[in-house]
Amino acid sequence: MDFTNEMKIEFDSKSINESFARTVVASFVAQLDPTIEEINDVKTAVSEAVTNAIIHGYNNQDGKVIISCKIKDREVFIEVKDRGVGIEDIGKAMEPLYTTRPEIERSGMGFSFMEAFMDKLIVESELGKGTTVKMSKKFEKRGD
Amino acid sequence: MKEIRNKNSTIISIHDDVKGEFEIIGQTLVVKLGEDLDHHNSLHIREQADKIIMNKNIKYIIFDFSGTDFMDSSGIGVIMGRYKKVIFIGGSVYVTGVSNNVDRIFKLSGLYKIIEKYNKVEEVLELIKSKGK
Numbered sequence: 001m002d003f004t005n006e007m008k009i010e011f012d013s014k015s016i017n018e019s020f021a022r023t024v025v026a027s028f029v030a031q032l033d034p035t036i037e038e039i040n041d042v043k044t045a046v047s048e049a050v051t052n053a054i055i056h057g058y059n060n061q062d063g064k065v066i067i068s069c070k071i072k073d074r075e076v077f078i079e080v081k082d083r084g085v086g087i088e089d090i091g092k093a094m095e096p097l098y099t100t101r102p103e104i105e106r107s108g109m110g111f112s113f114m115e116a117f118m119d120k121l122i123v124e125s126e127l128g129k130g131t132t133v134k135m136s137k138k139f140e141k142r143g144d
Numbered sequence: 145m146k147e148i149r150n151k152n153s154t155i156i157s158i159h160d161d162v163k164g165e166f167e168i169i170g171q172t173l174v175v176k177l178g179e180d181l182d183h184h185n186s187l188h189i190r191e192q193a194d195k196i197i198m199n200k201n202i203k204y205i206i207f208d209f210s211g212t213d214f215m216d217s218s219g220i221g222v223i224m225g226r227y228k229k230v231i232f233i234g235g236s237v238y239v240t241g242v243s244n245n246v247d248r249i250f251k252l253s254g255l256y257k258i259i260e261k262y263n264k265v266e267e268v269l270e271l272i273k274s275k276g277k
Contacts, residue, residue: 015183015184015187016184018182018183018184019180019182019184036245037244037245037248040214040245040248043214044214044216044249047182047183047214047216048216048217051182051183051216051217051218054183055183104221105186105190105221105222105224105225106217106218106221107217107218107220107221107224107253108217109217109220109252109253110216110217112217112252113216113217113249113252116252
């Protein structure tokens, strides 16, 4: 069966929307009947990407965060996009424990968590234009 | 903001917008989380916890997760930040009521190298009591 389904949301870059964002994506992927652990993997990864967009992309200023989500068979593809400042050195930003904002207690583990909880992670960024985080994860087959 | 003074402890609500409360028992601060420990909620928790740590001479901190099941890397920042505040006066940080999901985050972050996990808040309070003797 070739099953596809898509959704897209756009919301203000306010921290109160972080829980909204991860909950919406979790609800959307729930149609694949994932395990609780798989759902939590997705929730954590989305939370990290959205938090990054709000804190780093928009530096806590007004902006829009866009999430698009696509399901194909048992695989989910998630894109979290901002039109913020962009990342100067993506390689460095992705190093475990590296953070540009230690003063607000960022742990520097955001990208590490996204990598750990998803199968694939691609980060595209351009200074002054914004950042797009692309992640995918294939859910295990469930016995039926 | 609500503050309740009991015989042995003081209970202060975290924030009007964040479920959960702080309980102060002697030099111990129990942070009873009632909502996801993400970036948004961590802002209020951090600010309020630091006031209490300073004003009440707190040495031991217990983060009780029995009321929540979600934490991301922002939570790691909150716990490490409070750890840094009490470690220099010989204090410690504990976590209790940790769900599988939160446990995975702690394991992945390596935080168990500096904090201890227990099932219940009461166990830790007993432990701290025995340290004082």
